[in-house]
Amino acid sequence: MPRLSFSLFWRAHRVSPHLATLLPVCRDLISARNELRWIRQHVVDLMSHTSGKTRTSPQTKNAQIALLTRLCRRRGIGVPLQYVLGSQPFGNLDIKCRPGVLIPRPETEAWVTHLADIACRHTDTNRAGGAANLRVLDLCLGSGCIGLLLHSLLERQFPRLSVRGFDVESDAVVLARQNLVHNTRRGLLHNPNDSILFLDADIFDPAWLASLVRHGGREHGRMRRGPVVDVLVSNPPYISTRGFDRDTERSVRNYEPKRALVPPPKPAIADGKPEDVFYVRLLEILEVLRSRFAVFEVGDLEQARRVAEMAIRQFEGVGAGVVKVEIWRDWPDMQPEEHEVDSMEISGLQIPVKGSGNGRAVFIRRAT
Template sequence: MSSFRQCLHTLLPACSNDTSIAFRELRWMLETVALRRFRSAYFFPRPSRPFPQVHSLSDEGVQHAFEKSCTDHERQRIFRWAWQRGKESRPLQYILGTQAFCGMDIKLRAPTLIPRWETEEWVTRLSSILAPQLSDRKKHNLPHFRILDLCTGTGCIAISLAHLAPPQSVKITAVDIADSAVALAGVNARRLLASNDVEVQKADITDDAQLADMLRAGATGDTRFDIVVCNPPYVSDAEYAEVDDDVRLWEDKRALVADKEGTALLERIAQVAQAGLLTTPTEMASNAKPAVPRLVMEIGAAQGPAAKKIVEDAGFHHVRIWKDMSQRDRCVVGY
């Protein structure tokens, strides 16, 4: 068996034994190898063999690039990655160290939760809602719009909202309970941001004292936010028992699982957001939905009705469920 076929065969168990998925993952590995040739820290001399545009290659082209464009060292690296993926069920994002999200490469390290496309989708939607409001506030010299991102993980939500917002228009606080997540979010914020600030803090949002300390310690001196966003743990224990090994063995269970059939953190966040985290809403007609939501939380596909009731019971109005592009309930949104 050729080294390429051996590499492909090693990948298959992690790809549902689907050759097309294995080829796709090999493309991503080859793209990463090609990009790493241009890092400033790459060893010298650099490989002189040209590297094709990997994303557009056919399956045969992937094999040719592996065999003819890669150096021996690069092929060994890809085979090591394939072994980690196929034999250890390690997620490819952890192996390669990054995940594309809202036009940026977010750095990743296990066990911090890997950003998913469903989250990227609603973050993009929210940023498009916020953009005209932020531009208007800036034009009228109003204070920065303040965003609180709870359960921040890699910081992908906070950093993307800051990246997509008009310059100098938002101040964002990103919070997580895990030291590893706080450190990683800080790294991503320093790498990726220039024109809007993201302050990363450690806090347990289930602890009232820590929550109060977090607010008092805010770098801006303010104590309330205009909007709270969150991708909280919302998987039930029963659902977690069925997840794949690449999730169960590698990603932080605290970032995935919640009590009360996955709704405990939804309830907690809605309550504390309404009670103490959010600014007082401006007066409006009772039948008029404001332009910008005050709470956006990601939810499980089967949690729409329960999440809507939780947010309504917490005192929010005009509560909506946003669906993802697969037409599954994905966010609960309160005004």
């Protein structure tokens, strides 16, 4: 990364010392100005909420300056802006962020929005229980952003929508619950009541899956013939230890939780990579729950290829047309660039590659 010139720092300092503080991490004046504006507005909003005063007293102004200086210094040493501001927009939601829980990404927001559109267009609301009983399961939920945005996008079409989210990290579950309350109070989620539930769980625990089937697979006292869960989503840890140390950005390595990005040691996968271990379990869960739609986020196009191949092998022999697999890029609604392929051959099948950008998710659809 090239060094910034002294003249650039001088120009920034002439505008504001805070601008110069932000410059090393922002790398240019336009980005630094934007971030300074956001931090200033955050400070004003925070101090106004704390003091409850509309007019700024000298004491309040001094406190604002001190807080602004402290936050700019934190950002200047590389702390992610979302941790500095304490939140990140995600669709129409405002997601609280804090150290120890992964920050929501815009690429994740893109595939969640794309999935919601597919669920709305391809769910037969005339079938028994169709609109009333759409069930969403979010595994490795993190901040809760995926499940909450799906609820926000689907709740009008599916009045009795339910979202369940699980994570092995208690800090993530606590934050997800706070985001549920926060967005409900802001009027961004309507009538969630008990339709959204976030709980601690280890998805590798056989007892957890058995309990999920036992409680979710029954309807009116009888075993449900259809899927236990309609939509299964997950953004699991998917980066190798080597990839985390060499390929991730410095701010990610230094400040975001490694455990949310790098899978813990698990039993070896036959002919597989350790960073793919979660997908083996997720595909097992998908088969047991008979979910109609599933989306698993991945790290790149090569990992997407591997996960797609796992899915094809998992459902081999089920029947032609029963299970369809697609790979989604960062922006699945965009047209691919000229150099970006729109399909690839995997296990003798032509698998669609939709959108533009990096490989981002694997989509699996089971016919009803």
